[in-house]
Amino acid sequence: MANLNIDDVKTRVFDAIVIGSGASGGWAAKEFTEKGLKTLVLERGRDVVHVKDYPTTNLYPYELEHRNEITYADKQTNPIANRCYAYREDTQHFFAKDEEHPYIQEKDFDWIRGYQVGGKSLIWARQTQRWSEYDFEGPARDGFAVDWPIRYHDIDPWYSYVERFVGIAGNKDGLSTLPDGDFLPGYPLNAAEDYFRQSVNQHFKNRHVISARCAHLSDPQPIHLQQGRVKCQHRVLCQRGCPFGGYFSSNASTLPWAQKTGNLTLRPHSVVHSILYDQESGKAKGVKVIDTESLEEIDFFAEVIFVNAAALNTNLILLNSKSDRFPEGLGNDNGLLGKYIAFHNYTARISAEYDGLLEYRTDGRNPAGGGYIPNFRNVDSQETDFLRGWAAAFSANRSQVRDTNGVGDALKNALLDDSKWSNWRIHSHMMAETIPKESNQVWLDASKTDKWGVPLLHISVDYAEDDWQRRKDYYEQMTAMYEAAGFKNIRTSNDSRRPGNDIHEMGGARMGNDAKTSLLNKWNQLHLCKNVYVTDGACMTSTATQNPTLTYMALTARAVDHAVKSLKKGTLLDGKQ
Amino acid sequence: MDLINRRIAIRRLLFIAGGTLLLPACYRKSGKPTIELTHLVIEEEHENLLAELVETIIPSSNTSGGRELLLHLFVLKMVDDCHNPEDQAAFMAGLASFSTYAREKMGMDFITLEPNKRLAFLEEMKEVKDEQIKRFYAITKRRTIQGFVNSKYVMTDLKKYELVPGRYNGYVKMA
Numbered sequence: 001m002a003n004l005n006i007d008d009v010k011t012r013v014f015d016a017i018v019i020g021s022g023a024s025g026g027w028a029a030k031e032f033t034e035k036g037l038k039t040l041v042l043e044r045g046r047d048v049v050h051v052k053d054y055p056t057t058n059l060y061p062y063e064l065e066h067r068n069e070i071t072y073a074d075k076q077t078n079p080i081a082n083r084c085y086a087y088r089e090d091t092q093h094f095f096a097k098d099e100e101h102p103y104i105q106e107k108d109f110d111w112i113r114g115y116q117v118g119g120k121s122l123i124w125a126r127q128t129q130r131w132s133e134y135d136f137e138g139p140a141r142d143g144f145a146v147d148w149p150i151r152y153h154d155i156d157p158w159y160s161y162v163e164r165f166v167g168i169a170g171n172k173d174g175l176s177t178l179p180d181g182d183f184l185p186g187y188p189l190n191a192a193e194d195y196f197r198q199s200v201n202q203h204f205k206n207r208h209v210i211s212a213r214c215a216h217l218s219d220p221q222p223i224h225l226q227q228g229r230v231k232c233q234h235r236v237l238c239q240r241g242c243p244f245g246g247y248f249s250s251n252a253s254t255l256p257w258a259q260k261t262g263n264l265t266l267r268p269h270s271v272v273h274s275i276l277y278d279q280e281s282g283k284a285k286g287v288k289v290i291d292t293e294s295l296e297e298i299d300f301f302a303e304v305i306f307v308n309a310a311a312l313n314t315n316l317i318l319l320n321s322k323s324d325r326f327p328e329g330l331g332n333d334n335g336l337l338g339k340y341i342a343f344h345n346y347t348a349r350i351s352a353e354y355d356g357l358l359e360y361r362t363d364g365r366n367p368a369g370g371g372y373i374p375n376f377r378n379v380d381s382q383e384t385d386f387l388r389g390w391a392a393a394f395s396a397n398r399s400q401v402r403d404t405n406g407v408g409d410a411l412k413n414a415l416l417d418d419s420k421w422s423n424w425r426i427h428s429h430m431m432a433e434t435i436p437k438e439s440n441q442v443w444l445d446a447s448k449t450d451k452w453g454v455p456l457l458h459i460s461v462d463y464a465e466d467d468w469q470r471r472k473d474y475y476e477q478m479t480a481m482y483e484a485a486g487f488k489n490i491r492t493s494n495d496s497r498r499p500g501n502d503i504h505e506m507g508g509a510r511m512g513n514d515a516k517t518s519l520l521n522k523w524n525q526l527h528l529c530k531n532v533y534v535t536d537g538a539c540m541t542s543t544a545t546q547n548p549t550l551t552y553m554a555l556t557a558r559a560v561d562h563a564v565k566s567l568k569k570g571t572l573l574d575g576k577q
Numbered sequence: 578m579d580l581i582n583r584r585i586a587i588r589r590l591l592f593i594a595g596g597t598l599l600l601p602a603c604y605r606k607s608g609k610p611t612i613e614l615t616h617l618v619i620e621e622e623h624e625n626l627l628a629e630l631v632e633t634i635i636p637s638s639n640t641s642g643g644r645e646l647l648l649h650l651f652v653l654k655m656v657d658d659c660h661n662p663e664d665q666a667a668f669m670a671g672l673a674s675f676s677t678y679a680r681e682k683m684g685m686d687f688i689t690l691e692p693n694k695r696l697a698f699l700e701e702m703k704e705v706k707d708e709q710i711k712r713f714y715a716i717t718k719r720r721t722i723q724g725f726v727n728s729k730y731v732m733t734d735l736k737k738y739e740l741v742p743g744r745y746n747g748y749v750k751m752a
Contacts, residue, residue, distance in 0.1 A: 060740060062729040071658045190747025234742045359751050364744040404722055408696045412635050412642070415726055416735060421751070 009301075014040040014265065016563075017287050017302040019272050019317065022119025024536045024552040025308035026250030026258075027162070031560035032306075033263035040265045040300055041255075042289060044309075045115035047268040048094075048122065050228075050251040054241030056090040064089050083501055084112045086123050091239040094123050104445060106460035110500040111312060117268055118251040119310060120503070123239040126215045126247050127547040128168050129372070129391075130159050130179045134379055135544035138433075142378075142387045145340060145436045146512040148541050149522035152179070158554040166248040166553065167224050169232075169368060170213030178210070178374040178546075184218045186211040187368040191360035192396035192424040197371065199485040207376045207481070209394060212368040215248035215550075227253050236365040247367070269293050271452045275305060275330055275532060277323040283531045283573060284321075284330070290452040304531045304563050304572065308556070311537030312341075312442055315508035316457050318519075318526075318534075319444050331526035334516055337509055338443050340436035341461050342543045344504040345390075347495045348430040348471045350478045352487035354396065355423050361398045370395025375433075375545045377473065386469035390432035391545035392478065396424045426487055428478055429495070432470040433545050434463075436507050461499045504548055506540035524559040530573050535559045612650050614657045616665055623672055627652060629688050630675075631721045633695040641730055643721055651724035652717050664716060671713020678710055 015037035018028040025041060032039040047053070061067060068089045075082045078098045087095050096113035103111055114120035133152040140147040156179070163182040171186035189197060189211055197209035216232040217224050224230075229245030229252055238247050245252035258264040269292045276299060278285040286301035307314045315338050321330035329337045370393065377389030401420040404411065440462065444455040475492045482490050499505075512518025515527035520539050526532045535556040537548060566572040610619040631643030631652065643649065656668050679687040683698055690698065702714050725731055732738040 058740065060729070060732065060738065061727050062732055066655065066659055067723060067727045069655070069659050072661055073658070187745060188747050193747070234745050235740065237740075360747075361749050361751055363746040363749045364742040366745045366747070404718075407634055407699045407702075407718075408636055409638060411722075412638070412640075412725075415635075415722065416640075416731070418736070 012286075012298065012300045014038045014300065014302040015567075016040070016304045016306065017042065017300055018306045018308060019287065020119060020308035020310060020313075020536065021117045021250055021255065021266070022114070022308065022310060022536070023121040023124070023248075023250060023549050024556045025119070025306070026121065026254035027553045027556040028306040028308055028535065028560055029250075029258040029264060029266075030165075030254040031557055032564070033258040033261040035560070035564045036261075036263065037564065038263050038265070039258070040267060040302065041258075042270040042272055042287065042300075043117045043119075043266065043268045044271045044292070044313075045096075045117065045119075045268060047266070048116045048118050048241070048251055050245070050249075050256060051241070051243050054243065055093065057237070057240045057243050059090065059240075080110050081112065083110050083497070084503070086125075086239045088239075090237070091123060094239070094241075102450065102456060104448070104456055104458045106458055107462045108498040109459045109461050110498045111459065111505075112500065112503045113310065113313075117255065117266065118249050121249040121549075122241055122251060124249075124503075124549060125369075125547065126238065126367075127369075127372075128163075128166070128170075128213050128215050128550040129374070129546040130181055131155070131544050131546055131551055132177050132179055134177060135542070135546070138388060138544070139542050142382070144387060145542050146510065146514070146517050149511050149513045149518075154522070155551070155554050155558065158558040159550065161557055162550065162553045164221075165223060166215050166253065166550075167217045167220065167229075168213055168550070169216045169218040171211050173208065173210045175208055175210070175374060177376065177379055181213075183213070184216075184221070186213070187216075187218060187366050189371055190362045190366070190396060191357045192354055192426070193371045193394065195354075195357055196394065196396070196426075196481075196485050200373075200481055203484040204481065206379070207373070209371045209373055212370055212372040212393070214368045216367045217246055227257060229253065232367050234365045234367055236367055238367070270298075271454060272309065272317050273297070273320065273452070273454055274317065275307070275321040276301075277321065277325060277330060277529065279323065279325050282529075284529055290454070292452060295452070303567060304533070306556075306560070306563075307532065307534045307538070308536045311505045311508060311540075312457060312459065314534055314536055314538040315341075315442050316444065316454070318509060318538075319442075320455055326528075330532065331509075331519055331528040333528060334519075336438075336517070337519055339438050339441040339508065340510055341440045341442060341459075341505060341507045342434045342436040342540070343461065343499050343506065344502040344543060344545070345432040345434055345463065345467045345470065346429060346502040347463075347467075347497055348432075348474050349493045349495055350428050350475060350482065350490065351493070352426040352482050352490040353423050354426055354485070354487050356486065358421075358423060361421055369393065370427075373428075377470075384469075384473060386466045386473070387435060388433040388470075389545060390430050390470050390474050392428050392430055392474065394426075394428045396426050398422050398424055426482065430471060430474040431502075431545055431547075432467065432474065433543050434467060436510070436542060437464065440507075442508060459500075461505075463499060504537070504543070506537040506543050506548060509534050509538040510541040511539050512541060523562045524555060525562075531563075533559045533563060610653070612654060614653060616662070617653060617657045617669060619653060624649060624653070626676065626688055627672070627717070629695070630717060631724075633692070633699055634718055634721045635725050636692070640735060643725065646725065646728050646730055648721045648724040648728075652720040655720045655723070656716060660716070664712070667709045667712040668716055671707075671709040671711070674707065674710055675713060678705065678707065 232246030627649035
């Protein structure tokens with residue numbers, strides 16, 4: 001660095017550094033700053049200030065130039081982003097563009113990224129379910145991956161802690177497979193969904209249809225009002241950013257909260273190149289950043305570093321953090337960093353129609369989206385020829401029917417006629433667990449870099465035979481449940497989506513008890529460099545079937561608590577508490 | 578209306594149509610289309626034909642119709658920006674031969690037909706053999722319907738689009 005200014009070194013020293021400002025990074029920022037630590041949050045993308053930087057949030061459909069369609073040119077330029085269900089004219093500014101952010105697909109993989117302050121917490125699907133004891137016990141019982149170093153009781157109070165601040169709408173369903181949390185009132189099922197719930201209860205043992213649990217303020221409490229958030233207004237335009245703060249995002253919640261403490265320094269436009277390891281002290285001393293505007297290389301220093309860059313970018317940063325001590329990446333003596341990547345299999349849908357309950361329709365919009373069927377497969381014991389199971393989204397709706405076959409006055413009248421309604425249309429999609437496999441992995445290219453000099457990531461992740469067994473079971477069981485409810489025109493359809501398109505990529509730096517077979521210990525510290533914590537998707541030992549973000553946030557709050565207590569006691573490098 | 582207000586008024590109309598303003602119609606060089614297009618090469622006469630076509634698909638009555646809502650410009654904008662080159666080529670070829678086809682079937686250019694004859698002609702479009710005309714008409718009709726139901730006029734004057742519903746009821750009794 002030619003222009004190194006010695007005087008500015010002290011402006012680059014913090015108590016804690018958090019890499020990433022999405023759901024888990026935002027939580028790390030909130031927890032550290034509340035506990036009094038001067039905290040630097042590094043974000044590779046631009047700043048997005050709550051409300052101010054939501055340019056489309058209050059647009060009417062006719063104010064969108066292409067009525068919310070993406071242009072042909074954009075589809076050609078950004079095929080990966082375009083395959084995401086939430087990428088539309090009103091949201092496209094919150095997605096990383098393919099050409100600006102290349103990676104190397106050894107096998108087809110849609111890497112969906114949100115490179116801005118708030119990350120993907122702005123555009124997530126907001127479904128939030130707790131893991132159960134069965135999920136944490138899964139790998140040990142079924143003999144895959146490695147044993148989770150924690151159990152449900154370790155995270156239970158942290159789920160509650162996070163839920164109370166985030167605001168989760170859900171019912172107390174009393175299910176051991178999907179533990180209840182500290183909920184705000186759930187959103188109700190509609191007539192047909194509720195009918196299906198009753199039918200499943202009547203015809204099947206241990207199967208349940210519940211209201212989907214989601215990160216929306218159905219009944220805001222003082223803690224939410226203090227964040228400047230108010231009741232969800234049922235717009236269901238969430239991915240534009242919500243002017244009410246009706247759903248949880250870092251931008252609406254944790255980051256402004258951290259800002260209020262006076263302890264937060266938020267630095268956008270900061271691509272992390274690597275974590276700097278200090279051989280003498282045996283710990284990480286800081287982070288090397290490339291400022292994407294000035295292209296300057298800048299080092300920042302702290303006692304503790306949290307890596308929350310989103311699962312695959314966290315792998316990338318750790319792999320690129322090479323030193324004499326760790327030539328293959330930080331903490332990677334066992335060579336497992338970047339391996340055992342897993343995801344959720346979303347490749348199945350089943351639809352139907354229902355001619356009952358036609359005296360009812362819905363009014364307004366349901367932010368939860370409808371119902372949820374928790375996994376019921378292989379729960380107490382192994383009962384199928386595949387391991388683990390699947391959960392399912394379930395919803396029903398009626399829409400206005402308009403005959404567009406005519407022309408002239410006949411067509412015009414039909415388009416303006418709001419009196420005809422369809423029967424109930426029934427929808428479901430599968431969310432299946434996948435088994436982490438060593439062959440599903442990421443690694444750095446030896447020579448190709450992005451425009452900031454950071455090596456490109458190779459991604460080699462694929463489905464396996466057992467994924468199709470789970471899918472077959474989903475089709476068979478859901479068909480039986482639909483038939484029992486008297487649904488007609490039942491149609492299954494394979495969804496050709498690529499791995500990654502579920503946006504639930506996990507693993508690569510998994511937690512475990514043994515440093516020989518895992519990267520992180522039970523507190524999310526790197527076994528071999530204990531002042532570095534990983535609490536985003538990269539830490540996941542297995543995937544379960546739940547949407548994972550709530551678990552990342554709970555693990556993060558728990559890990560910050562451990563880090564701060566350990567720092568105070570001077571035991572951080574012991575990894576004990 | 579003074580020039581500034583007139584420009585604002587036209588700009589607003591074109592915004593509703595989803596187009597980018599080139600020049601107000603009365604100031605433009607004759608023969609050019611009203612909106613800026615990237616891929617389609619459209620002559621004024623094509624634009625006029627398209628205006629009559631969208632007006633026939635959705636006519637004005639006691640409420641506004643396709644031409645007044647500038648749905649022909651919306652169709653052009655969407656075909657220009659959101660369709661692939663094959664669709665665009667078929668649209669252009671179909672647009673060019675549409676009048677010839679009308680002359681064959683009805684003995685006159687579409688644009689000179691009486692409104693009821695135009696309607697009768699469109700009602701027979703199912704019979705058309707020419708693939709390009711078929712595709713041109715299908716695209717035009719689909720985009721006209723989309724432009725109509727998503728227009729500010731329909732969404733605010735004729736119906737009530739709710740940006741902020743503030744409620745959900747899953748058990749509403751049908752009237």
